[in-house]
Amino acid sequence: xxxxxxxxxxxxxPEFGPLVLLVIEIAVFWSINHDxxxxxxxxxxxxxxxxxxxxxxxxxxxxxxxxxxxxVGSLFGFSPVLMWTLFNSxxxxxxxxxxxxxxxxxxxxxVNGWFVTQLKIPSFLVTLGMLLVVxxxxxxxxDGFPQRTWSAEGSxxxxxxxxxxxxGPFRIYMSLFWFIAAAIALGYVLTQSRTGNWIQAxxxxxxxxxxxxxxxxxxxxxxxxxxxxxxxxxxxISSLRxxxxxxxxxxxxxxxxxxxxxIGGTALTGGRGTIIGTVLGILILRVMRNGIVxxxxxxxxxxxxxxxxxxxxxxxxxxxxxxxxxGT
Amino acid sequence: xxxPLIRMQNIRKSYGRVQAxxxxxxxxxxxxxxxxxxxxxxxxxxxxxxxxxxxPLTSGDIFIRGKxxxxxxxxxxxxxxxxTIYQDSALVTQLSIARNxxxxxxxxxxxxxxxxxDQDAMNTVARDLLKQVGxxxxxxxxxxxxxLSGGERQAVAIARAMHFDSDLIILDExxxxxxxxxxxxxxxxxxxxxxxxxxxxxxxxNIHHVFQVVDRIVxxxxxxxxxxxxxxxxxxxxxxxxxxxxxxxxxxxxAIADGKPSH
Numbered sequence: 001x002x003x004x005x006x007x008x009x010x011x012x013x014p015e016f017g018p019l020v021l022l023v024i025e026i027a028v029f030w031s032i033n034h035d036x037x038x039x040x041x042x043x044x045x046x047x048x049x050x051x052x053x054x055x056x057x058x059x060x061x062x063x064x065x066x067x068x069x070x071x072v073g074s075l076f077g078f079s080p081v082l083m084w085t086l087f088n089s090x091x092x093x094x095x096x097x098x099x100x101x102x103x104x105x106x107x108x109x110x111v112n113g114w115f116v117t118q119l120k121i122p123s124f125l126v127t128l129g130m131l132l133v134v135x136x137x138x139x140x141x142x143d144g145f146p147q148r149t150w151s152a153e154g155s156x157x158x159x160x161x162x163x164x165x166x167x168g169p170f171r172i173y174m175s176l177f178w179f180i181a182a183a184i185a186l187g188y189v190l191t192q193s194r195t196g197n198w199i200q201a202x203x204x205x206x207x208x209x210x211x212x213x214x215x216x217x218x219x220x221x222x223x224x225x226x227x228x229x230x231x232x233x234x235x236x237i238s239s240l241r242x243x244x245x246x247x248x249x250x251x252x253x254x255x256x257x258x259x260x261x262x263i264g265g266t267a268l269t270g271g272r273g274t275i276i277g278t279v280l281g282i283l284i285l286r287v288m289r290n291g292i293v294x295x296x297x298x299x300x301x302x303x304x305x306x307x308x309x310x311x312x313x314x315x316x317x318x319x320x321x322x323x324x325x326x327g328t
Numbered sequence: 329x330x331x332p333l334i335r336m337q338n339i340r341k342s343y344g345r346v347q348a349x350x351x352x353x354x355x356x357x358x359x360x361x362x363x364x365x366x367x368x369x370x371x372x373x374x375x376x377x378x379x380x381x382x383x384p385l386t387s388g389d390i391f392i393r394g395k396x397x398x399x400x401x402x403x404x405x406x407x408x409x410x411x412t413i414y415q416d417s418a419l420v421t422q423l424s425i426a427r428n429x430x431x432x433x434x435x436x437x438x439x440x441x442x443x444x445x446d447q448d449a450m451n452t453v454a455r456d457l458l459k460q461v462g463x464x465x466x467x468x469x470x471x472x473x474x475x476l477s478g479g480e481r482q483a484v485a486i487a488r489a490m491h492f493d494s495d496l497i498i499l500d501e502x503x504x505x506x507x508x509x510x511x512x513x514x515x516x517x518x519x520x521x522x523x524x525x526x527x528x529x530x531x532x533x534n535i536h537h538v539f540q541v542v543d544r545i546v547x548x549x550x551x552x553x554x555x556x557x558x559x560x561x562x563x564x565x566x567x568x569x570x571x572x573x574x575x576x577x578x579x580x581x582x583a584i585a586d587g588k589p590s591h
Contacts, residue, residue: 193443194434197427204420211402211418212432271422 012323014265014272017316018280021309025284029291036294039169046172049286050179051238052253053279056260057179057186058230060278062223063261064190066203066270067116067123069224072231072257074134075105076250079232080239081138084147095157102232108134109228113221131254138247147245162241175237182230187275199223203270259306260285263313267321284309331394332357333495333527334379334410339388341374348374349385350551356496361518361528363542363560365535365572371551372531376498379529380412381405392495411494413485413502421474426454428473429488457487460524461517479510486517490524497521498529503537515541535565547571 010016029036055072062069079101086097108130115126163174190196201209202216210216231250239245262268263284264277285306293299332355341349349371356362366372377383379390381399390397392408399405405412412418419428427434427450435446454469461483473481482502489497499518503511518528518541532538538545538560545558545568555571 192445192447194436194445195443197423197431197434197445200423200427201420201431204422208418208420209431211406213403213406214432267422271420 012320014317014320015274015277015280017313017320018264018277018284021313022280022284022287025287025291029287029295032295036291040171041290041294043171045286045290046176047241048238049282050173050175051234051241052257052260052286053179053282054175054182054230054234054237055227055253056257056278056282057182057275058223058227059257060261060264060266060273060275061186061190061199062220062227063258063266063268064203064270064273065199065220065223066206067220067224068127068258068268069112069123069227069231070127070254071108071112071130071134072227073250073253074131074138075108075228075231076235076238076253077247078134078138079105079235080149080245080249081142081147081247083236084149084239084245085141088148094155098157098236101236102229105228105232106225109225110221112228113217113224116224117217117220135247135251142247144247146247149239149243149245158240161237173241175241178233178237183275183279190273190275195219200271200273203267204272256285256306259310262317263310265317267317330358331391333360333393335391335394336375336379337389337391339375339378339390340386341371341378341383342386348551349378349388352388352548352551352553354546354553354556356527356529358495359522359525359527360544361522361530361542363538363545364529364531364548365538365545365568366548367572369550370548370572372548373500374551375548376412376500376529376531379405380410380498382412406494409493409495410498411489411492411496412498412500413482413489414500418485419473419481422472424470424472425458425467425476425484426450426469428484429454429457429469429491433492453491454487457491458483461487461490461520477510478506479513482506482514483517486514486521490521490526494526496527496529498531500531501533502530503532503534511537535568539565549574 026037035041055076059069059072082104083094083097083101086092086100087094091097092100112123112127112130115121116123159174161174161178164171166172190199198209198214198216198219201212201214202219206216235250238249258268260281261273261278262281264274264279264281266273266277288305288309289302292302292305297305334354334356336352336354339349339352339354340347352371352375354375364372364376374383378385379399381402381404384400390399392410397404397408399408399410402412420431423431426447430445430450430453435449437444437446451469458467458469467476467480473484476484482499486497486499497518499514502514502518506514515537518530521528530538530542542560545555545560545563546553547555547558547568549572554574558568558571
């Protein structure tokens with residue numbers, strides 16, 4: 001009896017659907033091509049997964065508060081460009097360039113948050129505008145060309161962010177630990193902390209939250225800043241790992257990240273969010289991208305599968321939500 | 329006579345050229361349930377919005393226990409112990425009962441820098457409160473508001489007001505859209521709130537509900553308070569209806585016979 005209710009409890013959780021999907025995905029890809037679970041493939045997949053994942057974690061909190069951020073992809077491209085431009089021109093060390101890139105990102109998040117909360121413009125429009133401003137700046141500053149990046153070897157910043165080592169046959173980058181730390185920290189904030197309660201209330205019923213003295217605008221502005229900072233950090237990590245700083249990189253990431261978050265079970269309309277679900281959503285999309293190529297489906301067909309997953313998961317979540325509202 | 333808990337004096341409120349409140353004066357005593365009645369457009373909503381800080385007044389004064397206060401927003405009003413309960417609007421449906429009860433005032437577990445909610449304490453208090461307002465069913469405090477009925481939601485909102493020592497609980501149409509049993513439930517929550525020392529303003533379209541629970545009835549008409557000391561034990565529903573519409577018995581009978589609306 002106890003056991004049965006535990007299973008029912010598990011099934012009713014929004015993370016259950018994504019978990020099942022991920023397991024099926026892995027099983028199917030592995031059964032078609034055993035290389036799918038080879039150490040080399042797992043290492044390669046994880047390296048980029050955590051970079052997008054960092055953005056998705058912050059986006060989960062922002063979307064729970066009822067907003068979203070389309071400018072993350074452009075910041076992913078812009079921040080490393082800024083860092084390398086400062087460094088290559090001899091103005092700053094790499095580390096100072098990194099801090100400068102984060103500060104600029106934080107400022108961009110602040111502007112996003114200010115437009116949304118003070119001017120009451122929907123975040124869709126504000127961050128779409130910001131996407132164009134930031135991407136445009138990255139292209140203008142670089143004339144559209146990638147920046148020189150080879151001199152990062154031996155810098156402690158590069159070691160701390162993307163230093164790699166082997167655990168058995170697995171090649172692990174430091175960024176994996178940053179991702180795990182961020183997931184635990186943000187999961188804690190969302191479910192255990194008072195701030196988490198405010199984030200959910202801000203997205204669920206902002207007027208009620210305001211009436212209880214919750215600083216809804218402050219919460220949202222903070223989350224916009226967090227989102228920009230994570231996108232910037234992810235861009236720098238990716239750039240250091242691949243030794244490239246392309247002003248065009250990160251194009252389209254905003255939608256992939258939002259897809260990861262909603263597949264995981266976070267409500268697009270706000271009020272409900274789950275970090276565990278987002279981690280599953282991140283893995284679902286990245287495993288799909290990797291597995292499709294590995295089993296020989298043309299990479300160009302990738303989006304068909306992603307779209308189908310999004311639609312299927314949305315149908316599942318809406319069904320669960322209705323059951324939830326009906327009190328069963 | 330002792331200073332009332334709330335005194336609103338010569339309140340005026342105009343929206344552009346529309347005068348919603350004209351010199352309305354109104355008071356609520358300690359431990360008193362006041363029924364506020366009036367036809368649509370009589371100004372009772374506006375009066376309540378002014379008192380709950382939702383709209384600023386054009387002129388007039390508000391006193392709490394004889395001290396003049398200014399209520400610029402709803403947080404101000406809550407800080408002064410005035411809690412307004414609208415149907416549905418005051419709760420976050422996605423959050424649990426306990427998280428709603430403590431929203432904005434969550435207890436923190438030491439060490440404080442971790443900013444961690446004391447969810448066990450919240451659940452314990454929530455369980456007690458639910459019992460106190462008389463929710464008979466055994467609802468766990470971790471239940472999301474979204475899966476509660478309308479009456480249960482009202483109960484949670486009333487419980488919250490009671491727990492945080494609101495002196496005055498304003499209930500705006502708390503029995504709308506509720507079934508008979510649920511309505512009786514809400515009326516008993518209101519009585520238990522008074523018994524534990526709170527005052528209430530009770531607004532309802534259904535005069536019979538008002539009669540069942542209030543100590544005193546105040547009637548508004550066209551932005552003014554036209555009667556503020558009606559004892560529901562000594563007055564009939566018909567008489568109060570007459571005061572609300574401002575018509576004589578004969579006028580009401582004629583209006584009904586003609587099929588005209590009664591205002």
